[in-house]
Amino acid sequence: MTKTVNNRAWLFVLPVFAIVAFSAVLPLMTVVNYSVQDTFGNNQFFWNGIGWFQELLDPSTELGGRFFDALWRTLLFSAIILMIEVPLGIAVALSMPREGWPVALCLVLMALPLLIPWNVVGTIWQVFARSDIGLLGWIVNHLGIDYNYTNDSLDAWVTLVVMDVWHWTSLVALLCYAGLKSIPDAYYQAARIDGASRWAIFRTIQLPKMRRVLLIAVLLRFMDSFMIYTEPFVITGGGPGNATTFLSIDLVKLALGQFDLGKAAAMSLVYNLIILAICWLFYTVMTNVDAERERVEA
Amino acid sequence: MTGTMAVGASETKPIAAPMAANRALSGPRVSGRVVVMTLYLLFLMLPIYWLLNMSLKTNMEITSGLTLWPREITFDNYVKIFTDASWYSGYINSLTYVVINTVLSISFALPAAYAFSRYRFLGDKHLFFWLLTNRMAPPAVFALPFFNLYSAIGLFDTPWAVALAHCLFNVPLAVWILEGFMSGVPREIDETAAIDGYSFPRFFLKIFMPLIASGIGVAAFFCFMFSWVELLLARTLTSVNAKPIAATMTRTISAAGMDWGLLAAAGVLTIVPGALVIWFVRNYIAKGFALGRV
DSSP states (O other): OOOEEOGGGHHHHHHHHHHHHHHHHHHHHHHHHHHTEEEOSTTOEEEOTTHHHHHHTOTTSHHHHHHHHHHHHHHHHHHHHHHHHHHHHHHHHHTSOOSSHHHHHHHHHHHGGGGSOHHHHHHHHHHHTOTTTOHHHHHHHHTTOOOOTTTOHHHHHHHHHHHHHHHHHHHHHHHHHHHHHTSOHHHHHHHHHTTOOHHHHIIIIIHHHHHHHHHHHHHHHHHHHHTOOHHHHHHTTTOSTTTTOOHHHHHHIIIIISOOHHHHHHHHHHHHHHHHHHHHHHHHHHHHHHHHHHHHHO | OHHHHHHHHHTSSOTHHHHHHHHHHHGGGHHHHHHHHHHHHHHHHHHHHHHHHHHTSOHHHHHHOOOSSOSSOOOHHHHHHHHOHHHHHHHHHHHHHHHHHHHHHHHHHHHHHHHHHHEEOTTHHHHHHHHHHHHHSOHHHHHHHHHHHHHHTTOTTSHHHHHHHHHHHHHHHHHHHHHHHHHTSOHHHHHHHHHTTOOHHHIIIIIIHHHTHHHHHHHHHHHHHHHHHOOHHHHHTOSSTTOOHHHHHHHHHHHHTOOHHHHHHHHHHHHHHHHHHHHHHTTTHHHHHTTTOO
């Protein structure tokens, strides 16, 4: 479908532009403002130039070390999450029932964790993983494995990863399911006539058809795990020690806990720029995939 | 989902072909698929069951030992929530800002999505990308500036502050989803309506909106969902009068010295609105998650 060029379309976009600019640009300007100033309290600010940024990006300083530690932790967490949730989501999507009421039932049950407020998700797992009153913690401990997510950093990580898999795998699965539903039956018939194996069908028909939705899934999962805050805050509070202090948690500690506005603002901006860069990368890949698909279909 | 329609349509044709295709697809692995699905659903439901289980127990029973189901079912925890204003007002506050936000997001996003789906204009791609980045911006970055901003304009501690703040990520999302659905409607419909003498607003309301009704439903579902589950901004922007239920929960645990049963009951009640909404949109969920563009 070719679109007509019409600059008056801006009139339609203007309200959205206004409301998002009000919510995004104004606050961001405040952040920029704080990031180049220092304060001794009493609302007296003075110019600090790029001082905070230099400190932040230098791992040898206290602030810089803390920032890079949190950054690596967050990246590691996102990587683990993607490596588990994407294959698992595909497997679940392939296991969806074909038709009838089981489809609706599975869809509703799968979507349920997605609509639970994030701190309630945290609470659920905080309780579920406790060794005294939680089913999971109790079972694991009775299997003879010493498990306590408030003391042991590895246990804390495992708890958070399992929690996130529980919370978000359905999103990947639902996206993949939507992609699978768009494959015409004729493709499968052709594959059957050719005597294609189950694996060949997956590799050459299902996976390519899912590529676009998988991209969306990876994008959403990466972004949301990269800015995860509420669940670890509720479950571990960033501990034990700093073991699960992800970027968002560190940022909120810095900004609302210590009221180190300059440092927090500089950190916010760098954090935002990282997200922006990755987002741009995904967007470019996605538009390229789209263009390619249109060329193929044309 | 279109799948159910397709199944219905194929009943007039010989049904053997799709069935055979399905068999080719699943082969002897039918049991394997059922096992995967059952295990996955079990994994999803266990923690929720545990919460429900706890909410029906007394605190005595919870702390005295592990029981797989409540020995004596008690509804005291629920009664307390429904009779104590400091508890149930939290639900009302949450639902208020969620509804305001959903209405705002959809009504702002509709014309913009139309523009993106039908026209090319100066800076359209950049604008679309910029909108998308706001969906991806970490709320933690915005918590403090939002606090300053909404305090300055006197909206702090009102549902409007939270509703407007959530527009930051819900408006771009709604534009994205609606644009996908609108692109699926052929342009010829716009042109035919114009030839038939429909003015643009009348065309949009009477003809176009019914055509993308499912898209609007899906977009509304997503706005509802992301506004309902978000807590960081909602908690930062409210103190007493508009405090969301999720924040009420965290506050009361520490004050009451771990009232597990009450906490669990409040948690169960936060799941209910989501479950209801899912039930209504279940046939569109999968397509909606693909943002209307599979």
